[in-house]
Amino acid sequence: MGATSTFFPIASYWAQVQGIEIHPSLIGLIVFGFLIGGITGFFGVGGRLLTSPLLNTLFNVPYNVAVGSDLCQMMGTSTLNVLRFKRMSRIDFKLGGWMLAGTIIGVEGGVRLLELLKKAGTFTLLGKSIGFLPLIMTLVYSSLLLWIGIIVYKEAKAAVQEGRVEGTISPYQPAMTARLQHIQLPPMITLPVSGIEAISLWVILGVGMTTGLLVGFLGAGGGFIRMPALIYVIGCPMVVAIGTDLFESIFSLGYGTLTHSFKGNIDLILVVVLLTTGSLGNQIGVILAKRITNPKVKQIYAFITFTVVILLVVKLVFY
Amino acid sequence: MGVMEYVIKTAVDAAPQHPGFQAQPLYILLNLVLPIILGIALAWITKLIEKALNRLLGEKR
Numbered sequence: 001m002g003a004t005s006t007f008f009p010i011a012s013y014w015a016q017v018q019g020i021e022i023h024p025s026l027i028g029l030i031v032f033g034f035l036i037g038g039i040t041g042f043f044g045v046g047g048r049l050l051t052s053p054l055l056n057t058l059f060n061v062p063y064n065v066a067v068g069s070d071l072c073q074m075m076g077t078s079t080l081n082v083l084r085f086k087r088m089s090r091i092d093f094k095l096g097g098w099m100l101a102g103t104i105i106g107v108e109g110g111v112r113l114l115e116l117l118k119k120a121g122t123f124t125l126l127g128k129s130i131g132f133l134p135l136i137m138t139l140v141y142s143s144l145l146l147w148i149g150i151i152v153y154k155e156a157k158a159a160v161q162e163g164r165v166e167g168t169i170s171p172y173q174p175a176m177t178a179r180l181q182h183i184q185l186p187p188m189i190t191l192p193v194s195g196i197e198a199i200s201l202w203v204i205l206g207v208g209m210t211t212g213l214l215v216g217f218l219g220a221g222g223g224f225i226r227m228p229a230l231i232y233v234i235g236c237p238m239v240v241a242i243g244t245d246l247f248e249s250i251f252s253l254g255y256g257t258l259t260h261s262f263k264g265n266i267d268l269i270l271v272v273v274l275l276t277t278g279s280l281g282n283q284i285g286v287i288l289a290k291r292i293t294n295p296k297v298k299q300i301y302a303f304i305t306f307t308v309v310i311l312l313v314v315k316l317v318f319y
Numbered sequence: 320m321g322v323m324e325y326v327i328k329t330a331v332d333a334a335p336q337h338p339g340f341q342a343q344p345l346y347i348l349l350n351l352v353l354p355i356i357l358g359i360a361l362a363w364i365t366k367l368i369e370k371a372l373n374r375l376l377g378e379k380r
Contacts, residue, residue, distance in 0.1 A: 079358025283365040
């Protein structure tokens with residue numbers, strides 16, 4: 001075994017199976033983890049969504065290993081967040097429990113979809129062999145990143161025009177959330193901790209399943225969907241949303257890690273490197289974010305997502 | 320370095336190239352436990368970093 005396969009045995013194996021050659025240098029991954037952590041800490045939203053596609057684009061780590069390892073390291077990040085923010089939050093266990101039921105179905109569905117694509121092989125288009133896994137993942141990541149990038153750009157632009165100090169970022173449009181909030185499909189449940197008199201159980205399960213699918217299939221923490229969904233769609237107070245999001249994260253990421261482990265998709269060394277460097281970078285990002293409050297800076301995140309989309313497409317078409 | 324070698328060896332044990340591959344219990348356990356342990360340690364380390372940086376740059380908010 002070469003140096004790379006000794007350090008990253010699972011990633012090397014799956015790369016070999018999929019006919020690609022991985023090239024992650026330890027130094028490169030340390031810098032990468034630090035930067036991704038810094039972006040997440042600084043912009044506070046969606047940074048983790050960049051990890052898996054960039055691991056594949058920059059280091060050729062197969063998508064199944066990138067997603068599995070990213071999920072596993074996020075479990076560590078969630079543990080860290082629980083310990084750091086436990087005093088600032090309150091958990092609605094009833095809401096969290098119902099949501100978790102939807103999340104687990106979503107996670108399992110996402111992981112199975114990934115497995116299906118992992119084994120789907122390749123097809124030839126214009127004389128070029130293209131794998132189903134990289135093709136679908138590139139399309140999904142590109143669409144999602146474009147969507148988030150456009151929303152963040154618009155939010156930041158509006159914040160600059162209105163002279164707001166900080167731009168709040170939410171992937172939800174008010175009209176859409178209002179429609180979801182008023183679904184009266186039974187069974188309706190009451191959530192006393194969140195102060196909600198009646199909400200359709202299907203809305204809660206739907207939010208859980210959507211975030212679960214993102215966790216299992218894309219390795220995204222799902223917080224960029226779950227937090228705004230808890231606040232705007234379900235109507236939780238901020239303090240309950242933070243606590244319930246953390247509670248959900250731990251269990252959904254734990255389940256995602258477990259099911260990815262059974263399929264051999266987690267490279268522990270990659271996990272250790274990303275978790276350690278990402279957490280340190282995150283802390284520095286958070287401290288910088290407290291000092292740089294110009295909403296124009298938020299537009300940088302939009303440009304980062306657009307750059308990643310271009311990188312993904314270029315890699316798929318030319319490499 | 321001993322711990323690192325042990326972790327690498329465990330990951331190799333779980334490498335799915337072996338015929339009839341089944342994820343090893345230790346590999347699964349490590350995947351679940353290691354991030355949590357690291358997360359606990361990092362929570363403490365990042366708190367120290369935060370304190371040090373805040374002292375260095377001046378408290379904000």
